[in-house]
Amino acid sequence: MKKKSILKNYWTLYKPFLKFIGAFLFAYILLTFLYQWYLSGYENNQLDGITRLVASHVEKVLQVFDSNSAVVYHQNTKISILMHQKEVATVIEGCNAISIMILFVSFVIAFAGKFKATLLYLIGGNVLIYLLNVIRIAVLSLLLYRFSAYEHLLHGVIFPLFIYGVVFILWFIWVNYFSIYAKKPTSK
Template structure:
């Protein structure tokens, strides 16, 4: 009977191992920047958000609050939101990668993962831009956008990419 579950258990074990390795590596990364404020990856996202917002006509200033490990977004001299480590979507990307690599299919796994990470990065930057614009111009919708709409955008994007991976790559018959 255990033979019947061997493929599923293999996928589950790969998922858990990959997830834990990536999670511990990320925690090590965060710990190395503990005293210098927000980590460089999160800072890069904040800067890309600023660039997109300014391209859209929203003059944006960033205020680096090192002791609290956050960056404030100011639009038109008003603080509209703050970027903290959790806004960088790394925890979501770790979960995404663990799932994709649990269903490993050779080189195409790396290609799909790379393209997907790029798409998710863009989605996350646009998510933060959208949230900042809502907080700036439609502040009464800010909490709903932050708590419901924009998490649905990023998690929905991950689920769609998972479904694409499973349907078109992971479960595709290699002989056909």
């Protein structure tokens, strides 16, 4: 009898945290499974449609800054970004930011608010992440052309900090202003 009471007290005490972990893990595992299922439709290391779309948008952004830039598709297995006929970067499946979007969506769902607000925030947040990712790849390519010796710093440190920093700020805004845990203004 006493054990049931202790477990009930723990459940009551940690219920919000356990609900968050459960919702986050459920959403994350489901979305990851769906994405892997989507990728399984592409055989022999073929690039998926989302990655190709990202590369085509990167090319359009690069053309604004440097008309001597191009994106070259290599038998549908990798995409090279060229600046003045020099390969400066390669776009692969991991560059499409889907894994970051899955993380973002899972967190927002775990702290869900009203349905309409949650849906609109998810759409807006994912569009922002997509656009910033395209700009990130384009700017990274431009910088790698000029400063190739700093590839590790640029690709491995600065730009991941940028994209994950934006996601963190989106989460912060969501939790503090729109989620069910957001502090509601008190009336006087």
